[in-house]
Amino acid sequence: MIENWNIDYYETEPGKSPIVDFIDGLPTAKARAKIYRSLDLLAEYGFDLGKPHIKKISGRLWELRVVFASNQYRLFFFQMGEKRLKVVHAIHKKTRRIRKRDLDLALNRMKECLGG
Numbered sequence: 001m002i003e004n005w006n007i008d009y010y011e012t013e014p015g016k017s018p019i020v021d022f023i024d025g026l027p028t029a030k031a032r033a034k035i036y037r038s039l040d041l042l043a044e045y046g047f048d049l050g051k052p053h054i055k056k057i058s059g060r061l062w063e064l065r066v067v068f069a070s071n072q073y074r075l076f077f078f079q080m081g082e083k084r085l086k087v088v089h090a091i092h093k094k095t096r097r098i099r100k101r102d103l104d105l106a107l108n109r110m111k112e113c114l115g116g
Contacts, residue, residue: 003083005046007039010088010109019075022090034068035075042077042085057103061110074098076106078113086113 009019026032042049042064057063057076064087066073072093080086088109091102 004043006084007043007077008080008084008086010086010113019087019090031068031071031073035066035073038064038066039075039087046083046085047079057098058107061106063098076102076110078110080113086110088113 009017011017023032023035026035038053041053047054047062053065055063055065060078062077064075064077066075074091074093075087076089077085077087089102089106091098
């Protein structure tokens with residue numbers, strides 16, 4: 001049996017995750033379920049999940065792409081150890097490009113997690 005990837009969420013303090021807050025704050029249970037299902041697929045397949053589900057953004061930073069109805073969601077993650085992924089930021093994507101402030105926040109959180 002193939003071992004699944006572990007997925008951790010960035011925390012601002014113990015037990016407080018802006019990622020979980022983002023997902024839990026979505027307007028419908030179906031949207032939340034779609035994101036959690038996509039995260040389950042990421043845990044099962046890791047980087048083998050491939051396009052259109054995941055895409056490399058910058059250096060070690062990747063995005064998990066989730067489309068639900070006419071909404072596009074992005075969860076930014078990176079590999080943090082053997083079979084371990086860390087989700088550092090999540091957005092409701094409303095424009096064609098990722099906003100610089102969202103990209104910078106994800107990169108800064110990644111650097112923080114890596115001790116840099």
